[in-house]
Amino acid sequence: MDISTHEKIDRSLCGEPVAVADGCSEVRLTCTPNMVADASGLVHGGFIFGMADYAAMLAVNHPNVVLAGAESRFLKPSKVGDVLIAKANEQEKDGRKHIVKVEVFCGEAVVFSGTFTCFVTKEHVLAGA
Template identity: 90%
Template structure:
């Protein structure tokens, strides 16, 4: 499981890679109290989106992969203590453009689904910035 992208990401916030192979990945995230949006323990959707984004980046697994766009749906709420699994699968590759579908599950329940448009840039996006 060679990981070639997002090496310094905080895995406590974006998930721990479980599997990374060409064109797909699986990431596990345990929802922690610092992700809660309110006293009920509802997890802020940004953490779930971040996990799914990370899974998409790992499916492409290139040092210069960046997110260009996403179409996403939150299907069920998540709460502190939930263990989420994101499953990413590349659907299409056209040159530097990659379309990756990601589904996030809590046990058997699908809680999030998205299609990410990713690009592999010729050089790091911050080169020369």
């Protein structure tokens, strides 16, 4: 499993890579108390989106991959203690543009579904900044 992108990401917040291959990835995230949005233990959707985004980046797996846009749907709530699995699969590649479909599961249930538009830039987006 050779990972070429997002090497400094906090995996406790975005998930741990389980598998990375050409055009696909799988990431596991355990929902922890620091992700809670309210007293009921509801996990803030931003953490789930972040996990899905990370899975999409790993599916492209290039040092200069960036997110350009996403269409996403939160289908079921997640709570502290849930173990989530994001499965990302590249659907389309057109030059530097990659379309990646990501589904996040809690057990058999799909809790999130998204399509991520990613680009591989010629140089790092912060080069020269």
